[in-house]
Amino acid sequence: MKTARVRLGDLSVGSVLSLAAALRQQGIDPQPLLVEYDLDPARLAEPRARLSIPRYMRLGHAAMQLCGDPALGLEMGRLGHIAQVGLAGVTAAQAPTVREAARTLIRFEPLYAANYRGQSSFAEDADGAWLNFYSISPYNAYNRFVVDALLAGWLHQLGALAGRPLAAQRVEIEFPAPDYAERYAEVFGGPVEFGAAHNRLRLDREVLALRNPAHCPSTWHQLLELCEAELAQLTRTRSLRERITQLLGPLLHGREPDLEEIARRLQLPSWTLRRKLAEEGTRFRDILNDTRRDLAMTYIRDTELSFGEIAYLLGFASAEAFQRAFKRWSAQTPGEFRRATRTG
Incomplete structure (x- = not known):
């Protein structure tokens, strides 16, 4: 029986828009690099277009070499927008609270990113919640930026939804403190532990309860129905x-x-x-x-x-x-x- 080739994963091409913005912030035109990776404007405009995880890592590494900034992932997180992850992001942007927006981004992660190494999760307790990103160890110059961009992106996007900057109660990162470790405090506004057992971001219950002033209940529920239908379709097609x-x-x-x-x-x-x-x-x-x-x-x-x-x-x-x-x-x-x- 012939089986499909196993892939390490892929993600929405919208994910590279924050990388492009981070390069522009440093005065570098990202277009030549994107074209080199077959990410011209037409490709970036394709609905449901995906980029393989290995190619994304090589692109990020090339971008860091181009600008000389190993903390580029942190800037990507700060410059990204929630809609860049597609339908799941647009749906999260209509959530009534930060809590529901975080749940939505993570529940519907398969709609915009798939990785053979695992799936993100949301774990709430009486005092707050952990937003967990799975391990992609061992770490090197090709994948540390992925953790930086994702955790910083979660915090920034949820803050944009609430209409105010958010501070993380705590951040834990698996890899040892990098040379640019001092820049994490500015991005996360809370303590960061390196060499931890997990990659995760903690928000307290007051932050989780912050309201979204743009929330429209009917739009929110319609978008949730669309996401659930897309997710069910993904599940049905798997043997x-x-x-x-x-x-x-x-x-x-x-x-x-x-x-x-x-x-x-x-x-x-x-x-x-x-x-x-x-x-x-x-x-x-x-x-x-x-x-x-x-x-x-x-x-x-x-x-x-x-x-x-x-x-x-x-x-x-x-x-x-x-x-x-x-x-x-x-x-x-x-x-x-x-x-x-x-x-x-």
């Missing part, structure tokens, strides 16, 4: 195999998930999952091996990760075990495969 493949990505880090764990996440008895997979002509072990193989090829071809880092992300006990498996899959070593895909 059981595709849903399992999507679940495996974040679970593979440093370990190998089993069928029972996947069954629990799908809220199915394990015997039912085995039967349904047999009806699709496959087995869990086949999906696991195919997912590891396809992700390995994608990571090697499209990222700068070391083979040891890739081995961890795919749940192998060691880089040597990963290299042996890769040789079985492709009749090439990981190094040979990377060289062939970069020169061919």
